[in-house]
Each structure stands twice: as C-alpha cells, then as structure tokens.
Amino acid sequence: MGxxxxxxxxxxxxxTNLDAMLRWARVASVWQTTFGLACCAIEMMAxxxxxxxxDRFGLIPRPSPRQSDLIIISGTxxxxxxxxxxxxxxxxxxxxxxxxxxxxxxxxxxxxxxxxHVLKGVDRVIPVDVYVPGCPPRPExxxxxxxxxxxxxxxxxxxxxx
Amino acid sequence: MKTFEEILQILKEKFEGxxxxxxxxxxxxxxxxxxxxxIKAVSDFLISEPDLNFDSMILLSGVDDENGEKTTSEDGxxxxxxxxxxxxxxxxxxxxxxxxxxxxxxxxxxPVCPSVAMVWRTADWHExxxxxxxxxxxxxxxxxxxxxxxxxxxxxxxxxKDYKNPEFYNGMKVPY
Numbered sequence: 001m002g003x004x005x006x007x008x009x010x011x012x013x014x015x016t017n018l019d020a021m022l023r024w025a026r027v028a029s030v031w032q033t034t035f036g037l038a039c040c041a042i043e044m045m046a047x048x049x050x051x052x053x054x055d056r057f058g059l060i061p062r063p064s065p066r067q068s069d070l071i072i073i074s075g076t077x078x079x080x081x082x083x084x085x086x087x088x089x090x091x092x093x094x095x096x097x098x099x100x101x102x103x104x105x106x107x108x109x110x111x112x113x114x115x116x117h118v119l120k121g122v123d124r125v126i127p128v129d130v131y132v133p134g135c136p137p138r139p140e141x142x143x144x145x146x147x148x149x150x151x152x153x154x155x156x157x158x159x160x161x162x
Numbered sequence: 163m164k165t166f167e168e169i170l171q172i173l174k175e176k177f178e179g180x181x182x183x184x185x186x187x188x189x190x191x192x193x194x195x196x197x198x199x200x201i202k203a204v205s206d207f208l209i210s211e212p213d214l215n216f217d218s219m220i221l222l223s224g225v226d227d228e229n230g231e232k233t234t235s236e237d238g239x240x241x242x243x244x245x246x247x248x249x250x251x252x253x254x255x256x257x258x259x260x261x262x263x264x265x266x267x268x269x270x271x272x273p274v275c276p277s278v279a280m281v282w283r284t285a286d287w288h289e290x291x292x293x294x295x296x297x298x299x300x301x302x303x304x305x306x307x308x309x310x311x312x313x314x315x316x317x318x319x320x321x322x323k324d325y326k327n328p329e330f331y332n333g334m335k336v337p338y
Contacts, residue, residue: 079331080312112338116320116327117311120338 019159026069027058027154030097030146033068033088034061037075040102040136044074047139057146065091070149072142073128076104076111077119089126097153099145100128103135110135163260166192169214176207191263193250198266201251202276202302208253208262209281216262219282220252224292228323230270242324247273247298253282268298277303295321 036044048054048061062068065088077085089098100122103109108120122128129152132145164172170185177183177200184195196204208216230245251264268275277300279286289300290309297319300306308315317328327336 079334079336080310082334083312083332108338116325116336119334120336124334 019157022158023154023156026095026158027150029058029060030070030150030153031062031068032059033065033071033092034063035065035071035074035088037073037077037081038104040074040104043136043139044072044101044142047142052139052143054143054146057143057150059146065089066093068092069095070097070099072099072101073105073122074101074136076109077122077125078117079119080117082119082122082125085122086125095156095158097129097149098122098126099130099132099142099149101132101134101142101145102137103133106131106133163258164213165260166262169260169262170194172211172214173204173207177204186265193263193265195265195267198268198275201249201264201266202278202281204264205251205278205281213258215255215258216253218254218256219278219284219288220254220261221250222252222278222285222288222292223250224248224296224298224321225250226296226321226323227267232324239326240324242270242322245270247296247322249275249292249298251278251285273298274301275299276301277306279303295319297322 036042046052048059059070065071069092071089071092073085089096100106104111104118105122108115108118111118112120119125130145130149132141134141137145166185166187170183173183173194182197182200183204186193186195208214225248227246227248228242230242232240232242234240246267247270248265248267253262253264254260266275273296275298277285277289279289279300280302286304287309289303290306292298293300293306294308294310307313311320312331315331317331318325330336
C-alpha cells in the first residue's frame with residue numbers, strides 16, 4: 001500500500017494521498033454477505049471460524065447485502081436459486097465483488113452433464129472476480145482466492161480514471 | 163409381528179377380487195402390488211387394523227418403469243409411449259416391528275392415483291416430490307404443487323426417462 005512510507009511530520013500524523021488512503025481502507029475491510037449454498041458453505045464457515053479466521057483479513061459477514069462489498073457463491077447454484085442470487089447481487093451497493101467458490105459455481109461441477117436443475121456456472125447470471133477451484137476448496141484455497149481479490153481491489157482507484 | 167405371507171393373506175381376504183392384491187417375491191424386497199384405485203382404502207385398513215398397525219411411513223417414491231414403446235429420433239433422444247409409472251410405499255409398524263412394501267402402477271399417459279397424505283402425513287411432501295419429478299397426480303392431496311423445481315418450470319418432469327432438458331430457462335442457458 002505504501003501508506004506508511006510517507007513522512008511523519010508530527011506525532012500521530014501520516015501524510016499520504018487520498019487515493020492511497022481509500023485503497024488501504026477498502027482492501028482492509030471487505031464485508032461479505034452472509035450467504036451459503038451447499039457443502040462449500042461448510043468449508044466457508046470453517047474458514048471464517050477461529051482456526052482459519054478470515055476476520056484477520058477484514059472479512060466480516062454482514063446480515064444484509066446492502067451492507068456488503070463481497071458475495072462468496074459457495075455451492076451448487078440451482079436454476080431456482082440463480083434468480084435469487086441475481087437479486088441479492090443487485091441489492092449490493094457498488095463497488096461489489098464476487099468470489100465463485102468450488103467447481104459447482106465455477107462450471108456446474110459434477111452436475112455439468114445430467115444436472116437438469118443446475119446452472120452451469122454462476123458467471124452466467126452475475127460477473128465473477130475470482131474463481132476458487134476445488135470440491136470443496138480447502139480453507140487455504142479460499143483464503144488464497146480472497147488475497148487475489150484484495151490484490152485486485154488494491155490495484156483499483158476510485159479517484160483516477162483508468 | 164406378522165410375516166409378509168400373513169400380511170398378504172389378510173389383505174387378500176379383506177380386498178377380494180381379481181388382481182386387487184398380488185404378492186411379488188422376485189425382487190430384492192417382497193412387494194405387494196395393489197390396484198391403484200384401492201390404495202387409499204388399503205392404507206386406511208393397514209393403519210387402523212390392530213394386528214397390522216402400520217403407523218409409520220418410511221418413504222414414498224415414484225419410479226419410471228420404462229416399459230413402454232421407445233421411439234428414437236435422429237439426435238439420439240427418445241420418447242416413450244405406453245407403459246407405466248409406479249409408486250412404492252415403504253411402511254413400518256413402530257409397535258409391532260414389521261415392515262411392508264406396497265406398489266401401484268399407473269398408466270404413463272394418465273398417471274392418476276388416490277393420495278395417502280391424509281393417512282400418513284409423511285406422504286405429503288413425498289407425493290409432491292413424485293408429482294414434481296415424475297408427474298404422478300395424487301388425487302385428494304391437500305396441496306399438490308412442485309416442491310423442488312421452480313414453480314414456473316414448464317419443461318416437463320425431469321426424472322422421466324425420456325425427459326429432455328430445455329435450452330433456456332428464464333433467459334439462463336441450461337446445457338453445459
């Protein structure tokens with residue numbers, strides 16, 4: 001981030017630019033919609049519990065999509081659920097991010113051929129930022145995906161035009 | 163506790179008539195085949211008769227017997243005409259410790275049979291599932307509507323052997 005590279009003029013005062021400060025704040029607090037679908041959700045809950053603890057990366061589950069920056073699609077997306085996921089996604093305020101967790105939400109997983117009820121990839125209804133492979137992915141894999149997302153957020157700017 | 167033969171004998175005496183009640187011992191489990199129109203009456207009898215007292219339904223499931231005439235089209239898909247769909251009833255008496263499997267077979271073109279949802283409440287959602295996935299209509303069911311598939315699903319019944327998945331559902335592409 002480089003925020004602490006700047007000069008300390010007085011005690012407790014950091015001089016930096018607005019862009020770097022906003023970036024630092026956004027990367028350090030990615031709030032996530034409380035939302036789980038299938039077995040991947042169990043793994044996601046394990047990731048958020050004390051052993052792996054993704055709160056240390058600033059991820060806090062929020063009870064409402066309107067307070068969230070991130071939604072983790074953790075599990076099989078059925079056609080019935082897909083319309084609901086789209087609605088939840090649309091309720092989230094910009095800027096918003098999506099992590100697709102596990103084979104099912106990446107591409108349909110084991111249901112790719114005979115799953116009459118499964119959407120073959122959540123990216124058919126909402127845009128995905130990071131795909132985490134696995135069935136289900138280990139908590140380490142989900143954390144890796146989260147760090148990749150943080151990298152992406154850290155390279156964005158809300159002020160400078162791209 | 164009663165054996166399969168004893169239960170079969172009791173049912174045959176109670177519901178007289180040709181082919182009303184038939185015992186089948188050729189499968190992995192012994193099955194009593196019942197005429198579809200009688201299933202509600204048989205169920206009422208099985209739960210109320212003190213010597214049988216089938217107070218619990220373990221499971222109700224629908225099956226596509228795939229015994230009709232197959233017509234294969236050029237792209238490899240096929241349609242089935244004629245034949246039957248079946249419903250299996252797995253029952254248990256928690257007091258007398260005996261079990262029983264019943265079966266009814268209804269014609270594929272008009273799969274209608276009486277509901278037993280008011281005999282065993284377990285059957286309520288199970289009959290909805292059989293209706294949802296195979297299209298078997300249970301007459302007298304209190305709330306027969308789809309349970310797993312979306313309410314606006316109009317592409318047929320997915321567990322029928324000749325089911326074809328739609329290309330699109332509500333603008334979402336379905337095939338891989």
